Amino acid sequence: MLRHEIRPGRAVAGLDVLALAAGxxxxxxxxxDAPWVFFFPxxxxxxxxxxxxxxxxxxxxxxxxxxxxxxxxxxxxxxxxGSQAMR
Numbered sequence: 001m002l003r004h005e006i007r008p009g010r011a012v013a014g015l016d017v018l019a020l021a022a023g024x025x026x027x028x029x030x031x032x033d034a035p036w037v038f039f040f041p042x043x044x045x046x047x048x049x050x051x052x053x054x055x056x057x058x059x060x061x062x063x064x065x066x067x068x069x070x071x072x073x074x075x076x077x078x079x080x081x082g083s084q085a086m087r
Contacts, residue, residue, distance in 0.1 A: 009054030016046025 020043060026032035 006057075007054070008057050009050045012053045013046065013050035016043070016050065019046070 020039060023032070023034060023039060023042070027034050
């Protein structure tokens with residue numbers, strides 16, 4: 001049993017930010033001479049990949065939850081007795 005939901009979009013965004021930080025650190029240390037415009041496509045491409053991973057995860061969960069809900073609702077409807085009786 002999982003303790004929490006897996007969020008692949010956040011993992012992709014985190015890896016993207018780590019890659020950006022490593023690139024900036026290498027550029028600042030003089031190990032790698034990267035033009036400053038190189039980091040913009042890397043940043044926005046990583047955000048796009050994170051959004052895509054989040055959307056795919058959402059669609060998979062939505063389909064799985066709808067399938068589970070349809071099998072759970074196969075029982076008889078609840079009684080109309082109680083505090084919310086129909087008139």
